[in-house]
Amino acid sequence: xxxxxxxxxVLSPTRYLxxxxxxxxxxxxxxxxxxxxxxxxxxxxxxxYEAYVPMAKKKLAEIGSDIQTKWPGTRIAIAHRIxxxxxxxxxIIIAVSSPHRKVAYEANEYAIEQIKKNVPIWKKEIWExxxxxxxxxxxxxxxxxxxxxxxxxxxxxxxDEKKSRNDQLDSWNSR
Amino acid sequence: xxxxxxxxxVLSPTRYLxxxxxxxxxxxxxxxxxxxxxxxxxxxxxxxYEAYVPMAKKKLAEIGSDIQTKWPGTRIAIAHRIxxxxxxxxxIIIAVSSPHRKVAYEANEYAIEQIKKNVPIWKKEIWExxxxxxxxxxxxxxxxxxxxxxxxxxxxxxxDEKKSRNDQLDSWNSR
Numbered sequence: 001x002x003x004x005x006x007x008x009x010v011l012s013p014t015r016y017l018x019x020x021x022x023x024x025x026x027x028x029x030x031x032x033x034x035x036x037x038x039x040x041x042x043x044x045x046x047x048x049y050e051a052y053v054p055m056a057k058k059k060l061a062e063i064g065s066d067i068q069t070k071w072p073g074t075r076i077a078i079a080h081r082i083x084x085x086x087x088x089x090x091x092i093i094i095a096v097s098s099p100h101r102k103v104a105y106e107a108n109e110y111a112i113e114q115i116k117k118n119v120p121i122w123k124k125e126i127w128e129x130x131x132x133x134x135x136x137x138x139x140x141x142x143x144x145x146x147x148x149x150x151x152x153x154x155x156x157x158x159x160d161e162k163k164s165r166n167d168q169l170d171s172w173n174s175r
Numbered sequence: 176x177x178x179x180x181x182x183x184x185v186l187s188p189t190r191y192l193x194x195x196x197x198x199x200x201x202x203x204x205x206x207x208x209x210x211x212x213x214x215x216x217x218x219x220x221x222x223x224y225e226a227y228v229p230m231a232k233k234k235l236a237e238i239g240s241d242i243q244t245k246w247p248g249t250r251i252a253i254a255h256r257i258x259x260x261x262x263x264x265x266x267i268i269i270a271v272s273s274p275h276r277k278v279a280y281e282a283n284e285y286a287i288e289q290i291k292k293n294v295p296i297w298k299k300e301i302w303e304x305x306x307x308x309x310x311x312x313x314x315x316x317x318x319x320x321x322x323x324x325x326x327x328x329x330x331x332x333x334x335d336e337k338k339s340r341n342d343q344l345d346s347w348n349s350r
Contacts, residue, residue, distance in 0.1 A: 013189055014189055017188055024211060027206070028207040029204065032203040034272075036199060036274060037199065099211060101208070101284075104206075108204075109276075
């Protein structure tokens with residue numbers, strides 16, 4: 001099982017497909033979360049991801065174990081990229097194999113949902129006229145946004161947000 | 176949209192991911208159907224796929240159009256390999272992109288279900304002690320099997336099966 005990676009390197013789909021392919025697998029699903037330029041008419045210039053890397057890797061591995069318990073016979077590999085990402089670059093790859101296809105779809109979608117909820121990775125969206133931290137994905141800012149993937153923090157709340165992120169890291173460290 | 180291919184060549188996941196990636200896509204799903212060695216304790220040595228190629232390509236393109244109608248904003252590419260495939264080789268790739276992830280999963284799974292029902296591609300399983308045509312995927316033999324992916328024909332029914340396949344081709348040609 002695995003690997004479960006958080007990395008500055010470009011993510012290679014083939015590599016993660018290979019990790020989960022084996023003679024008892026009949027189906028492989030791969031999810032790639034890619035940087036979208038346009039959201040509700042607003043243009044993203046690029047994204048920046050930050051992670052609390054040791055905890056993020058640990059959480060990804062926990063999600064992998066969880067999936068193998070729920071769906072025996074699956075194999076799973078996950079990689080999240082951090083740093084600056086340009087439009088159409090891949091931020092996350094989830095590869096799942098299974099003897100039959102239904103489980104490969106289900107387990108893959110379950111993985112991304114769990115990652116969005118439980119893994120300490122933050123995204124900054126940079127537009128032509130500003131920027132905004134989007135997530136951490138496990139805490140709620142005082143004002144929520146409507147973005148599909150995450151919770152929003154306004155750029156002018158950066159001080160509160162930094163404090164909030166530090167509080168969150170403290171909370172993870174004490175788990 | 177597309178391509179929709181039926182080919183003897185090895186299928187490259189990266190190629191099909193690239194076809195569907197564009198600046199308004201935030202999610203890409205890829206399904207790879209791969210040759211499984213073990214099914215219910217029985218060892219497959221290799222598989223052989225045959226297709227009625229012009230109709231298979233047409234049907235794949237129809238499934239692509241259907242998906243774009245059901246889920247506007249998606250892009251889809253499908254490739255099915257034919258000929259002899261070894262264990263863990265990829266028989267089919269479906270790549271779907273969408274602005275958001277839920278649709279990318281749904282549309283991809285819908286595609287494989289439609290392909291199994293409607294595309295004239297036949298699979299022969301070769302075991303150590305015999306072989307069996309599995310599918311065409313759109314007609315019912317007089318005796319059905321319980322395999323996940325298809326309908327079974329026994330090796331000793333090859334004459335009936337050849338006739339049945341020809342009848343099916345006639346039926347497609349007259350549509």
